[in-house]
Amino acid sequence: MGELYVMDHPLIKHKLTYIRDKRTGSKEFRELVKEVAMLMGYEVTRNLELRDKEIETPVSKTTSQVIAGKKLGIVPILRAGLGMVEGMLSLLPAAKVGHVGLYRDPETLEPIEYYCKLPSDVEEREFIVTDPMLATGGSANAAITSLKNRGATNIRLMCLIAAPEGVKAVQEAHPDVDIYLAGLDEKLNDHAYIVPGLGDAGDRLFGTK
Ligand code: PRP
Ligand code: URA
Numbered sequence: 540m541g542e543l544y545v546m547d548h549p550l551i552k553h554k555l556t557y558i559r560d561k562r563t564g565s566k567e568f569r570e571l572v573k574e575v576a577m578l579m580g581y582e583v584t585r586n587l588e589l590r591d592k593e594i595e596t597p598v599s600k601t602t603s604q605v606i607a608g609k610k611l612g613i614v615p616i617l618r619a620g621l622g623m624v625e626g627m628l629s630l631l632p633a634a635k636v637g638h639v640g641l642y643r644d645p646e647t648l649e650p651i652e653y654y655c656k657l658p659s660d661v662e663e664r665e666f667i668v669t670d671p672m673l674a675t676g677g678s679a680n681a682a683i684t685s686l687k688n689r690g691a692t693n694i695r696l697m698c699l700i701a702a703p704e705g706v707k708a709v710q711e712a713h714p715d716v717d718i719y720l721a722g723l724d725e726k727l728n729d730h731a732y733i734v735p736g737l738g739d740a741g742d743r744l745f746g747t748k
Contacts, residue, residue, distance in 0.1 A: 540710050542717045544582060551578050551721050558699065559737045565746040569622060572671060572744065575699060575721050576626030583667060583697050583719050584630065610663050612691075616641055616670040616682045617654065619740035623669040623697065635664070639682040643674075648731050650681040661690040668694060671740040673701035673720070675731050676708030683713050699740075700724055702733045 557563050558571045588607035593600065611634040615621045624636060640654030658664060666686055673679055673696070683694055696709060697719045704727050709718060724733050732738070742748050 540714045543706060543710070543723075544717065544719045545723050546579055546582060546719070546721050548578065551575055554578075555699065555721050559735065561738065563743075565743060568743050572622040572699065573626040576623035576669065576697070577629055578626075579697060579719060579721060580627050580630040583627075583695060609665055610658075610660065611635070612637055612658055612661075612664040612666045614639055614657070614666055614668045614682070614686065616668065616678055619672065619744055620668070620670040622671060622740070622744045623699075627667065627669065627697075634667075637666070637686075639668075639685055641678045641681055643678055643731075648675055648677060650678040652681060652685060655685050655689070657686065657689055657691075661686070662692065664691070665693040666691050666695070668696045669698075670696075671699040671744075672733060672736070673698040673705035673709065673718070674727055674733050675702075676705035676712070679705065679709050680712045683709070683716060687713075695719065700733055700736055702727045702736075705733075 554571050554575050588609055589604040590607040591602050592605045594603050611631055613624055613627050613634050614637040615624050617638055617640040635658040637657035641650045641652050643650055668682055679696055695717050699721045701720050701723055726734050728734050
């Protein structure tokens with residue numbers, strides 16, 4: 540089964556409180572989502588390979604380490620996953636960005652895919668799928684399946700908030716995928732919204748309703 544990492548850092552907890560607060564408007568919400576994604580990036584990238592590099596400091600020659608340069612891909616699940624891309628790209632400027640477009644049918648709650656565009660060298664990349672919300676897990680599972688069907692073999696999932704139901708669904712469907720969360724909540728309500736959650740992430744990011 541994939542690992543589950545729930546961030547335990549005061550800055551992330553603090554910012555997540557304001558992300559959850561219904562009084563937080565779209566501008567601040569977007570900034571906070573970006574910042575939390577960047578802070579989470581520290582953990583999500585913890586196992587990136589390093590290589591030695593010979594350099595010269597002003598004082599002496601030395602061997603230091605740099606990222607080995609394995610190819611990375613960030614794949615937001617549209618729409619709300621877009622809010623996490625900028626924070627990740629500020630840490631990983633060379634990463635390519637793919638997009639998977641999915642929405643959750645309000646009646647059936649089934650994910651409907653309407654778009655998918657990935658970097659051409661899918662097989663060679665390590666992918667980080669981003670979506671603020673992991674509720675039933677239907678959207679994340681569909682996005683991960685879509686990546687795998689196109690040749691991806693190395694995938695991590697990064698969400699702000701999850702319900703236990705969503706974590707379980709992804710762990711069962713994709714046991715090779717590690718999950719990174721800023722917060723793990725109590726449950727889903729009757730409309731499959733995360734409780735306490737933050738409401739509709741896409742609407743809050745983009746000011747729609
Ligand atoms: C939201 C959210 C996830 C999905 C989570 O997207 O951003 O993609 O719901 O729910 P699930 O785990 O039950 O599938 P939504 O369908 O509202 O689309 P949007 O991002 O375009 O607003
Ligand atoms: N999608 C959201 O945006 N919020 C939830 O709580 C569940 C699904």
